[in-house]
Amino acid sequence: MQAPNLIASIDDLERWKQEGLESLSPKKCKVTVGMATCGLASGAKAVFDALTEELSRSSEEVIVAQTGCLGFCQMEPIVEVFRPGEPRVLYKQVTADKVAELVAAITSGKPKKEQILCTMNGRTGESKAGAKGIPRMEDIPFYKKQEKIALSRCGRIDPESLAEYIATGGYYTLCKVLTAMSPDDVISEVDRSGLRGRGGAGFPTGRKWQLTRKAPGDLKFIVCNADEGDPGAYMDRSLLEGDPFAVLEGMTIGAYAIGAQKGFIYVRDEYPLAVENLDTAIAEARGHGLLGENILGTGFSFDVRMIRGGGAFVCGEETALIASIEGRPGEPRQRPPYPAEKGLWGKPTNINNVETWANIPWIISDGAEAYRRVGTETSKGTKVFSIVGKINNTGLIEVPMGLTLREIVYDIGGGIPGGKKFKAVQTGGPSGGCIPESLLDLPVDYESLTQAGAIMGSGGMIVMDEDTCMVDVARYFLDFLKEESCGKCAPCREGIDRALEILERICQGKGEENDIETLEAIARMMKGFALCALGTTAPNPLLSTIRYFRDEYEAHIHEGRCPAGVCRNLIVFRINPEKCIGCMLCAKACPQGVITGERKQVHVIDEARCIKCGTCFELCKQGAIEKE
Amino acid sequence: METVQIDSVIDKHGSDKAALVGILQEVQRQEGYLPRKTLTRLSEKLDIPLSRLYALATFYRSFSLTPTGRHRVAVCMGTACHVRGGQSILDRLERLLGVRAGGTTLDRRFTLDTVRCVGCCSLGPVVRIDTETFGRVRQDKLAKLLTRF
Numbered sequence: 069m070q071a072p073n074l075i076a077s078i079d080d081l082e083r084w085k086q087e088g089l090e091s092l093s094p095k096k097c098k099v100t101v102g103m104a105t106c107g108l109a110s111g112a113k114a115v116f117d118a119l120t121e122e123l124s125r126s127s128e129e130v131i132v133a134q135t136g137c138l139g140f141c142q143m144e145p146i147v148e149v150f151r152p153g154e155p156r157v158l159y160k161q162v163t164a165d166k167v168a169e170l171v172a173a174i175t176s177g178k179p180k181k182e183q184i185l186c187t188m189n190g191r192t193g194e195s196k197a198g199a200k201g202i203p204r205m206e207d208i209p210f211y212k213k214q215e216k217i218a219l220s221r222c223g224r225i226d227p228e229s230l231a232e233y234i235a236t237g238g239y240y241t242l243c244k245v246l247t248a249m250s251p252d253d254v255i256s257e258v259d260r261s262g263l264r265g266r267g268g269a270g271f272p273t274g275r276k277w278q279l280t281r282k283a284p285g286d287l288k289f290i291v292c293n294a295d296e297g298d299p300g301a302y303m304d305r306s307l308l309e310g311d312p313f314a315v316l317e318g319m320t321i322g323a324y325a326i327g328a329q330k331g332f333i334y335v336r337d338e339y340p341l342a343v344e345n346l347d348t349a350i351a352e353a354r355g356h357g358l359l360g361e362n363i364l365g366t367g368f369s370f371d372v373r374m375i376r377g378g379g380a381f382v383c384g385e386e387t388a389l390i391a392s393i394e395g396r397p398g399e400p401r402q403r404p405p406y407p408a409e410k411g412l413w414g415k416p417t418n419i420n421n422v423e424t425w426a427n428i429p430w431i432i433s434d435g436a437e438a439y440r441r442v443g444t445e446t447s448k449g450t451k452v453f454s455i456v457g458k459i460n461n462t463g464l465i466e467v468p469m470g471l472t473l474r475e476i477v478y479d480i481g482g483g484i485p486g487g488k489k490f491k492a493v494q495t496g497g498p499s500g501g502c503i504p505e506s507l508l509d510l511p512v513d514y515e516s517l518t519q520a521g522a523i524m525g526s527g528g529m530i531v532m533d534e535d536t537c538m539v540d541v542a543r544y545f546l547d548f549l550k551e552e553s554c555g556k557c558a559p560c561r562e563g564i565d566r567a568l569e570i571l572e573r574i575c576q577g578k579g580e581e582n583d584i585e586t587l588e589a590i591a592r593m594m595k596g597f598a599l600c601a602l603g604t605t606a607p608n609p610l611l612s613t614i615r616y617f618r619d620e621y622e623a624h625i626h627e628g629r630c631p632a633g634v635c636r637n638l639i640v641f642r643i644n645p646e647k648c649i650g651c652m653l654c655a656k657a658c659p660q661g662v663i664t665g666e667r668k669q670v671h672v673i674d675e676a677r678c679i680k681c682g683t684c685f686e687l688c689k690q691g692a693i694e695k696e
Numbered sequence: 697m698e699t700v701q702i703d704s705v706i707d708k709h710g711s712d713k714a715a716l717v718g719i720l721q722e723v724q725r726q727e728g729y730l731p732r733k734t735l736t737r738l739s740e741k742l743d744i745p746l747s748r749l750y751a752l753a754t755f756y757r758s759f760s761l762t763p764t765g766r767h768r769v770a771v772c773m774g775t776a777c778h779v780r781g782g783q784s785i786l787d788r789l790e791r792l793l794g795v796r797a798g799g800t801t802l803d804r805r806f807t808l809d810t811v812r813c814v815g816c817c818s819l820g821p822v823v824r825i826d827t828e829t830f831g832r833v834r835q836d837k838l839a840k841l842l843t844r845f
Contacts, residue, residue: 105814105815105816105829106815106816106818106819108829109816109819109822109829109830109831110819110831141816141817141818141819142818144818297812297813298813299773299774299775299776299777299778299812299813300774300775300776300813300817301813302813302815302816302817305815306815332714337721337758338811338813338814339815340827373714375714375717375718376717376718376721377717377756377758378717378720378721378752378755378756378757378758378759379756379757379758380755380756380757381812392717393714394713394714395712395713395714395715395716395717395752396713396751396752397751397752397755397756398755398756454817456775456776456817456818456820457775457776457779457780457817457820458779458780462776462817462818463818494775497775528775530775530776530779532779536779541779544775544778545775548773548812554755657836659788659791659835679787681784681787681788681835682781682784682835683784683788683835683836686781686834686835687836
C-alpha cells in the first residue's frame, strides 16, 4: 500500500501543484523577503522580524515569507508585496526602520513609489502588464537584457517549499523522463542542445554523459561540483540557496541517463546557507518519493549524499575533488584516465557543475531546439555571471551567450561608480585574464574569451577602474594560488613561488631589467608542464596583464612609479595646502597619528612615518589628500 | 572530547572514508580546533593511521591544530573586496589585534583569519565575525565594530 505522502503519479504532482499555486498566489496579502546570503548580509533578517512583528498588529492578515536571490544584490534587502489580483511589487533597500512605513503603504493600498524597484511576474501564469507609474522588471536596465533559465525560480519561490517548486514546473520533467524517455533519448537531447560545462572548462555535457554511460562497469556515480572557489563568483551559491530542487532534479535525470544509483554533492564549506537549504531539499525529496528507492513509483532508484569541502580551492578540480570525497588530501592526479572512465573509487563518474545540472530540466522540458535558439554558434544557451568590483549595479545576472562585455558592464551593470574610467574586466578567476577597454565589444562566449587571453570560467566578472593597479592584480592572483596550490608538482609549486617573488619586488619598486622576460618564461614552463589546470592556468592573469598593460609593468620597473596609485612603496600621500580647510578629520582618524595641524590650519603628513593605509584619503571631503 | 562524544560524532557522520573530513569538521566546530588527544582516539576508533588524519588536518584550511579564539574575525580577500580595499582592512585589523592573519590574540578573544570570497561582493569590503557578515566596512570604524564582541 502506498504511503499517502509519496508522489507517484501525475495526479499526485497535480495536487502538489495546486497547493504550490495557492502558496505562491494566496487569497490574502503576502510579503516576501529576500533571505539569501546577500540579503541577510544587508540586514534582511531584521527586516523579516520587523515585518512579522508589525503585521501581527495589523487588522488585515498578511503572510510573511522568504525567498532566494533575485540577482540585484545592490538593492538588497528586497521585499516583494503581493496583493491578490494585482501585479507583484518589489521594494528596494528596505531596512528595519523603514518597515512601519512599508506596512502602512501595504495596508492602505498606496504604494510608496520612491522605494519601489519594479513590478515582477511571479511565474504563476499571471499577467505581464505592469502597474501605473511603476516600471516592469523586464524593462529596467539591470534586467532588460537578461534571460533566465537556470535562475528562473531564484527569488520567486520559497527554496524550502517542494510545493512551490512543483507549481513552477518542477518534477514534471523527471516524470516525463522516467516514464516516456530512454536513457539514450535523454543523452541525445542534452547533446543536441549544445550545453557545455558551466564550471569553466566548457566541455560538451552530452558527450561527457555518453562517455560515462559507455564506460564498462555497472557501478557508476554522478557528482555535483559545488566547490565554487573563484573569488568574486557566487552563482552556484545563489542557485543552491534559491532553487536547490532544480539541481536535485537535474542530477536525478542525469543519473537515469548515465546509469548511476548514487550521487554526491560536494559543497564548499564556506556556504552554510546553501548547505542548509540543500539539506532541507534532499530530506523533502526523499520523504516524498522523489529521491531514494523507487522514485515516482517507477522503480528507478537514486540517492545523493552531501559532502562539505574542507576549505581548499584546488578541490574544485575534478580529480582533487574525487580525492577529497575519498577521504584524502585534495591532490589532483594525472589524466587520462578521465573520471568518466575511472573516477570515484575507480568507477566511472560524471562530474558536472551546479549551473550545468540546473539547466538540465529546462532543456528536457523545453527541448534542445529551444535551447539552441539562444546563444552563439559554439556556445549555446545562457550563462550566469556575477558582476562585482567597480560597478554600479553589483549582482548576479543570467544572459544569453553572445551578449557583449560592453552591454554587460554598461547597460546591465550601469557603468563605473564615481565617474571613474573603466580599465579592465577580469573573468575566469585565478585561471582567467583581464580584458581591456579596446575589447569590450567582444561577445561573451567560450572561444572569444579564450582568444582574448581570458577564459569564461565559472562566471565571475570583476570590473576594474583607473584606480586598480594591474601589476598588483597579477600579484594578488599568484598570492592566492600560492596558498591554494596543493604542492604536488614542481612546475606549479616552484613556478608560482618564483613568479610571485618577482612581482612582489616589482610592486616594491625593485624591479629589474629582465623581469618581464623571466615572468614570461616561467609562465611558459607552467603552462606546458603543470599536473593540473590550477597550475597550467595560473599564469593567465599574469600573461593577460603583461599583454594589455605592459606600460604599467614598465612604469613600475623603469620609473619606480605605480600609475594607479596603489603599490604602497611607490606612492606618497600629501596634503594639498590649497584645498585643505583644516577640519582635522584626517588628523583624528590617522592610526599612526602622523598628521599635524591646528583647526583651520593647513595640515601636514609626516611622510617618513606614514604607513600609506589610505584612511585620510578616504575620509577627506575636500579631496585635499593627493597620491603621488 | 570524551570517548562518548567521539562515538556520537562517528555515528552521525558514518565511519567510511568519505565521512572523514565531515568528522574532523564536527570536532573543529565543537572544540574550536583538533586536539591531539581527540585525533589519537579517532585514529584508534576508525582504524586509520594518525598520520592520515594529520595529512587531512594540515591540508584543509577548515582545520586548526591549535586552540582558536572565542570569536573568528575573517576578512574577505576575494577579488572584488580586494579592489575595494580589502588589504587595508586586514592591515588595520592586524594592528588593532596585534596578530598576523591566522593568529589568535593572547587573551584568546579573537582569531584573525582571511577568507576568499563569501559571496557578498556587492557589499565589499566584507568582514565576517563568527556568523555575522559586515559589509561596506571602513578602516576607521573597525575598532568600534570589535567592541561588539
